[in-house]
Amino acid sequence: MTLKRMDNVGIVVEDLDAAIDFFTELGLELEGRAPIEGEWAEGVTGLRGMRVEIAMLRTPDGHSRLELSRFLAPPVVADHRNAPVNALGYLRVMFAVEDLDDTLARLETLGATVVDSVVQYQDSYRLCYIRGPEGILIGLAEELK
Numbered sequence: 694m695t696l697k698r699m700d701n702v703g704i705v706v707e708d709l710d711a712a713i714d715f716f717t718e719l720g721l722e723l724e725g726r727a728p729i730e731g732e733w734a735e736g737v738t739g740l741r742g743m744r745v746e747i748a749m750l751r752t753p754d755g756h757s758r759l760e761l762s763r764f765l766a767p768p769v770v771a772d773h774r775n776a777p778v779n780a781l782g783y784l785r786v787m788f789a790v791e792d793l794d795d796t797l798a799r800l801e802t803l804g805a806t807v808v809d810s811v812v813q814y815q816d817s818y819r820l821c822y823i824r825g826p827e828g829i830l831i832g833l834a835e836e837l838k
Contacts, residue, residue: 701749701758702786706827709763713748715803715826719788719796721750721759742766752788759786774828778808785822787832793819796833800825813837 706712709726717723726748735743744765751758778784790796793811800823808822808830820834 699757701760703760703762704786704829705762705764705769706829707763707769708826709746709748709761711803712761712826712829713750715800715805716750716759716761718799718803720753720790722753724749724751724758740767774830776830778822778830785830785832787834790833790835793821793833793835796835797821797823805831 704712713723713726726746728744728746730744734745735741746763746765748761749758750761773780773782776782776784797805797807797811803826805823805825808824811819811821813819816837818834818836820832823831823833825831
């Protein structure tokens with residue numbers, strides 16, 4: 694097998710500080726923050742004159758990462774933050790949480806809103822979608838014992 698793991702998921706934001714605050718409150722750990730630019734970055738993205746600030750956050754289990762990016766140049770060309778759940782393309786990231794009610798209470802203080810309602814799937818999960826910073830769609834799931 695040639696695939697080793699999924700390394701990270703990237704999300705472009707306008708307010709990097711607010712996004713970091715939100716995802717650290719959710720339970721991710723900030724690994725680092727850095728400006729990115731130059732030929733190698735342009736070669737990867739295909740964006741000439743690219744300048745971006747990124748923050749890399751790690752999940753508590755150490756297996757997954759979330760890369761938050763704030764583009765300084767070139768200007769952002771599309772905005773998918775308020776796309777409905779049946780839109781084509783990247784949609785959401787789902788996180789497993791220990792206590793869904795506590796997580797929602799903490800994230801609501803940072804502006805998160807539940808998309809519709811918290812639901813229970815059989816005797817297995819309680820879950821919901823929320824809109825986080827800048828309307829980013831995030832799934833939360835609590836496994837029931």
